[in-house]
Amino acid sequence: MTLSAAAVPDAPAAATGSRARRSGRWFSRLGVGGWVAVAVLAAVLLTALLGPLFVTTDPNSVNLSYAYVGPIPGHPLGFDGQGRDLFARLLHGARTALIGPAIVVAVSTVLGAAVALVAAWVGGAVDAVVARVTDAMFAFPGLLLALLAVSLFSPGVVVAAVALSISYTPYTARIVRSAALKERSLPYVAALDVQGFGAGRIVVRHILPNILVTVVAVATLSFGYALIDLAALSFTGLGVQPPQSDWGVMVAEGVTGIIAGYPQESLFAGGLIVVTVGAVNFLGDRIEGASGDPR
Amino acid sequence: MTALLQVEGLRVHLPVEGRPRRVLHDVSFEVAAGEALGVVGESGSGKSMTARAIGRLLPAGARAEGVVRFAGEDVLRLGGQALRRYRSGGVAMIFQDPRAHINPVRSVGDFLTEGLRTHQRLGRADATRRAVELLADVGIEDGAHRMGQYPHELSGGLLQRVMIAAALAAAPRMLLADEPTTALDVTTQSEVMAILDRLRREHGMAMVFITHDLELAGAVCDRTAVMYAGSIVEQNASARLHSHPLHPYTQGLVRARPDIAATTRLVAIPGQPLSAYEAGDGCAFAARCGYRTDPCTTQVPPLRPWGGGWTSCLRVAEIADRLAPGVEEASHG
Numbered sequence: 111m112t113l114s115a116a117a118v119p120d121a122p123a124a125a126t127g128s129r130a131r132r133s134g135r136w137f138s139r140l141g142v143g144g145w146v147a148v149a150v151l152a153a154v155l156l157t158a159l160l161g162p163l164f165v166t167t168d169p170n171s172v173n174l175s176y177a178y179v180g181p182i183p184g185h186p187l188g189f190d191g192q193g194r195d196l197f198a199r200l201l202h203g204a205r206t207a208l209i210g211p212a213i214v215v216a217v218s219t220v221l222g223a224a225v226a227l228v229a230a231w232v233g234g235a236v237d238a239v240v241a242r243v244t245d246a247m248f249a250f251p252g253l254l255l256a257l258l259a260v261s262l263f264s265p266g267v268v269v270a271a272v273a274l275s276i277s278y279t280p281y282t283a284r285i286v287r288s289a290a291l292k293e294r295s296l297p298y299v300a301a302l303d304v305q306g307f308g309a310g311r312i313v314v315r316h317i318l319p320n321i322l323v324t325v326v327a328v329a330t331l332s333f334g335y336a337l338i339d340l341a342a343l344s345f346t347g348l349g350v351q352p353p354q355s356d357w358g359v360m361v362a363e364g365v366t367g368i369i370a371g372y373p374q375e376s377l378f379a380g381g382l383i384v385v386t387v388g389a390v391n392f393l394g395d396r397i398e399g400a401s402g403d404p405r
Numbered sequence: 406m407t408a409l410l411q412v413e414g415l416r417v418h419l420p421v422e423g424r425p426r427r428v429l430h431d432v433s434f435e436v437a438a439g440e441a442l443g444v445v446g447e448s449g450s451g452k453s454m455t456a457r458a459i460g461r462l463l464p465a466g467a468r469a470e471g472v473v474r475f476a477g478e479d480v481l482r483l484g485g486q487a488l489r490r491y492r493s494g495g496v497a498m499i500f501q502d503p504r505a506h507i508n509p510v511r512s513v514g515d516f517l518t519e520g521l522r523t524h525q526r527l528g529r530a531d532a533t534r535r536a537v538e539l540l541a542d543v544g545i546e547d548g549a550h551r552m553g554q555y556p557h558e559l560s561g562g563l564l565q566r567v568m569i570a571a572a573l574a575a576a577p578r579m580l581l582a583d584e585p586t587t588a589l590d591v592t593t594q595s596e597v598m599a600i601l602d603r604l605r606r607e608h609g610m611a612m613v614f615i616t617h618d619l620e621l622a623g624a625v626c627d628r629t630a631v632m633y634a635g636s637i638v639e640q641n642a643s644a645r646l647h648s649h650p651l652h653p654y655t656q657g658l659v660r661a662r663p664d665i666a667a668t669t670r671l672v673a674i675p676g677q678p679l680s681a682y683e684a685g686d687g688c689a690f691a692a693r694c695g696y697r698t699d700p701c702t703t704q705v706p707p708l709r710p711w712g713g714g715w716t717s718c719l720r721v722a723e724i725a726d727r728l729a730p731g732v733e734e735a736s737h738g
Contacts, residue, residue, distance in 0.1 A: 233465055234465075296505070297500065297502070297505040297506045298505065298506050298507055298508045298509070300462050300506070301498070301500065301506035301507070302508070303462065303492070304460045304461070304462050304492050304496075304497075304498045305492060305493065305497070305520055305571070305575070306488075306489045306490065306491070306492035306493025306494070306520075306524060306575070307489075307493075307519070307520075307523060308489060311523065315519075316508050316511070319510070320508070320510055
């Protein structure tokens with residue numbers, strides 16, 4: 111009886127501990143700012159996904175008689191220099207503006223993390239080669255590689271996104287590799303090794319989940335950079351091709367409007383880029399900060 | 406009968422500041438099936454390195470030479486599937502700090518069932534049931550509740566028992582215990598030791614028990630090997646080792662051991678312990694030895710049979726009588 115009596119006050123304490131642990135996970139430590147950033151990004155994403163379904167105005171229908179006309183009923187943001195509906199173009203442009211960075215993040219994260227984990231696990235010469243190659247690629251600006259690819263093949267968002275993916279991979283690989291190396295040196299990994307678990311299992315089931323927060327942080331930050339880079343490419347006319355709407359394209363097309371005293375198009379598109387990238391970077395920083403937990 | 410584990414001429418080099426340094430000099434011993442061997446030594450004597458070499462857990466860059474044979478297999482040359490089989494069913498290892506050797510973000514249940522499900526191909530329900538049994542085996546009665554907990558919610562003693570349970574899950578033929586009780590407080594230590602000893606006997610497991618506690622090794626091990634500066638200096642049946650040390654270092658250890666009844670001052674070993682890679686020509690213990698003569702400082706003494714045990718002391722024939730406890734230590738100088 112004494113034993114069970116002693117065990118009773120122990121039980122709720124244990125339950126609290128387990129709750130504390132759950133609330134201690136990194137995504138619940140983002141703070142108010144982090145969640146605001148999440149909300150902004152969710153809004154942008156939802157707009158990109160669902161917006162075009164509700165706003166039926168054709169973003170590409172030209173009507174020169176509406177050129178630079180301000181907001182009128184049914185057209186809340188007015189029209190651009192060719193009389194196209196700005197609101198519709200922004201909504202449709204969100205899709206193209208987000209798809210590119212999504213491709214870049216998906217490819218560079220998967221590729222980079224895979225390379226990094228293999229290098230960190232195998233170590234030795236493989237790791238040295240990976241480290242040196244990523245360093246070397248680091249010296250080569252991503253935008254330059256994308257420009258090269260686009261001029262070699264054809265201008266377009268897919269070619270640009272693939273080129274950027276390649277140049278973002280070493281960035282991801284470098285950060286993930288250092289996190290994986292640190293994790294790999296922990297005694298529990300040696301203990302798993304001596305339990306006879308295969309390398310694949312240890313890496314995928316133990317190391318990767320434990321450094322996932324780092325991977326997520328890198329992916330998030332990459333998204334912001336990729337969005338800017340792709341917008342810049344579209345601005346120079348090498349990314350998304352007109353007349354397809356895109357935030358970067360709209361900033362470029364709005365330039366003539368700025369001179370004519372109608373800065374709305376560049377302003378709205380540029381503002382959306384700034385807000386989205388700002389939210390992404392802020393969130394990435396928060397995740398990165400939350401990942402530095404001592405466990 | 407051939408031994409389960411045979412270690413012959415094991416040498417390990419570790420890179421220290423870029424240069425390979427020898428941390429194990431020619432270590433040889435055998436462990437029969439079901440037998441417990443204690444390996445005693447101070448920090449840096451190479452006892453953990455010996456266990457790690459047997460478990461193939463040497464740090465990156467380490468080079469091991471010699472032979473480690475387990476059930477006829479050449480352990481140092483195992484690779485891939487064979488190495489995994491050796492580790493999942495041949496040997497199991499438990500460590501000094503259980504908290505560092507468990508994935509901190511996986512539950513106790515995950516930790517225990519992973520091996521059962523992977524190596525023994527049990528289903529989820531069977532693995533869970535087996536894990537609760539294993540926990541009961543190591544004296545954890547509320548296993549089902551513990552399975553849902555995380556390592557940081559358990560005390561060091563409980564966690565070490567979980568480690569032992571995980572080691573037993575694989576039904577290994579030999580357990581490598583690397584100072585499993587050093588990080589625990591004394592009462593927990595004796596509990597964990599009792600569990601370890603009982604389970605080892607029940608399962609007929611051999612054990613290599615690494616410790617710096619000569620007395621503890623004597624209590625749970627059939628034989629004890631004493632290591633100094635990367636070499637085994639003496640090996641004997643545990644009781645014999647305490648009553649009739651065959652090496653001055655062992656004698657020093659036995660004398661330096663506190664006795665609850667004694668009122669005399671403890672006799673310390675003079676000088677500083679040597680790191681394994683600092684050992685040069687001659688007997689590594691010579692500088693601190695009260696029985697030193699000139700040959701001791703010039704030739705590396707091999708471990709050789711003497712009086713039912715093994716010793717590396719060159720002068721054992723002359724001084725064996727004076728090594729037994731109770732005899733005054735030879736004067737220095």
